[in-house]
Amino acid sequence: MPELPEVEVTRLGLLPLLNGLVYDVKIRNHSLRWPINPDLKKILYRQELVSLKRRGKYLLAYFSEGCLIIHLGMSGKISIVNKKKETIKHDHVDILFKVGEENKILRYNDTRRFGAVIWTDKDPLCHKLLNSLGPEPLKDEFNANYLYEKLKLKKQFIKSTIMDSNVVVGVGNIYASESLFLAGIKPQRQSKKIKKREVVELVKSIKVVIKNAIEKGGSTLNDFYSVNGQSGYFQNDHKVYGRESLGCMNCNEKIYQIKISQRSSFYCKKCQI
DNA sequence: ACGGCCTCCTGACGGC
């Protein structure tokens, strides 16, 4: 599920845990992408959750003495539950908080276990997983001049480049196809051959696509508490992703599906040059 | 340094 918008929606959903004190940690399965620190319970005990930030698709839970870096991988979900809620398959981690008079549990579920829960007592932005990340797509540092300079050096396909988190964070497989469609650029164009005026469109498109998705996700934020963190933005709204052999929403020509670096990519041969 | 490929893992789905 999680592309950047989903992670941002998750972050917002966790805000009610702020200022909570950890009184227990339960780890049912340590083997995520990297093994969870076996001392995590000892480490987090009595620490306060001070702030919740996001960098790309990484969720940063700052505690009094360090930071928990959480990545949702392909199938990770976080929800807030209470003690009565029974665990289901793949509920790997619970962090139990006392927030004011209430007990609240942060529950991490991840079917495929490509996600990560990493403790660091240093600045998480200096962690090797985060220290070379590119700009956030919605910030001004991500602009046409910046991207054009990056693309100038790149031989790879444009779709691969915009999905490279060292170029810009948060553009996943869906939004890469969607942004390129909106910008009128074929996913298999060589990056260095994209004209400046096309880069201007591409940057605009990425910002629009990401912003829309966050808004959609935000509109289902109420579900966060009641169900299990899943939000509803994901379903429709895709102009090309998953629409192979259907009619293009602009011109009605058929949408093609190709593989680029093993990932499905969708585009319209007529609308994208 | 770069880019392309493989990999981790579970589950859903389609074809035979």
Added chain:
DNA sequence: TGCCGTCAGGAGGCCG
């Protein structure tokens, strides 16, 4: 019904 291949929203790591 079952078995097998393929595919899935990520991204680090390895190799040429």
